[in-house]
Amino acid sequence: MPTSSAEATRRPPRMEIAGLAAGYGGDPIVAEIDITVGAGEVVAVIGANGAGKSTLLKAITGALVPISGRVTVEGREITRLPAHRLARLGIGYVPQTRDVFDTMTVVENLEMGGYLLSAPERAARVTEVMNIFPQLNQMRGRRALKLSGGERKMVALARVLMLRPKVLVLDEPTAGLSPELSRAVLRQQVRTLADRGTAILLVEQKAFEALEVSDWAYVLVGGRVVIDGPGSVVARRPDIREVFLGGTAQS
Ligand SMILES: Nc1ncnc2c1ncn2[C@@H]1O[C@H](COP(=O)(O)OP(=O)(O)O)[C@@H](O)[C@H]1O
Ligand SMILES: [Mg+2]
The missing domain is CATH 3.40.50.300 (P-loop containing nucleotide triphosphate hydrolases)
Known part of the structure; x- marks a missing residue:
């Protein structure tokens, strides 16, 4: 070609x-x-x-x-x-390792990702990101270390999406x-x-x-x-x- x-x-x-x-x-x-x-x-x-x-x-x-x-x-x-x-x-960067906070829940990981936002913006954005990957909703209260490899990668990506x-x-x-x-x-x-x-x-x-x-x-x-x-x-x-x-x- x-x-x-x-x-x-x-x-x-x-x-x-x-x-x-x-x-x-x-x-x-x-x-x-x-x-x-x-x-x-x-x-x-x-x-x-x-x-x-x-x-x-x-x-x-x-x-x-x-x-x-x-x-x-x-x-x-x-x-x-x-x-x-x-x-x-x-610019959002998801490194190869150490991409989520292990001891935090899924929601807490997303909130950390939205650290530059005001509290109301952050809460609204968590909802939006959950809508992008609806499976996150079912695991929202689970700690990252309890997730499977695939679920963990989804959280890592979702965390970075918080800042659009x-x-x-x-x-x-x-x-x-x-x-x-x-x-x-x-x-x-x-x-x-x-x-x-x-x-x-x-x-x-x-x-x-x-x-x-x-x-x-x-x-x-x-x-x-x-x-x-x-x-x-x-x-x-x-x-x-x-x-x-x-x-x-x-x-
Ligand atoms: N922190 C580091 N200090 C010195 N050399 C490193 C470091 N990290 C990676 N390297 C070297 O750089 C080369 C490329 O590594 P890396 O970029 O991790 O490759 P890949 O991600 O494609 O597997 C390798 O030879 C590796 O040993
Ligand atoms: Mg590598």
């Missing part, structure tokens, strides 16, 4: 990442990263364990200071801003879930939120499940993007498994 016609189907970018490089003091772990995410798009970054996916997201969300490059949202530079500033600017993010950055929302449950999370939660207009940057090791719901995908190997294209096109590439095995061998 010619890149030009595929490019033409993309939405105008809401978040742009240009020339991003990041690491932990030694050689960069990720470098030369150019990614765009449009409103209503699910954009996947797929790669083997150790490819640098979490490092990339930490550099985008201010958890790690990038070595170089820029991140902009609706034209405004957000590079190096601390997490609370990003939350105010409409324009951009959602998700680090392996299907980690630890069965392939079936992974598909359900990606279709019923991630895809649904994008279809409501959110721009979603999704990092996943479960490549084929992620590609099924993605408008565009970037394949990360050894901290560099080696392939990008529409999710359906990337999924059909005959070399995609090889690329992944290459990534595993390097890590």
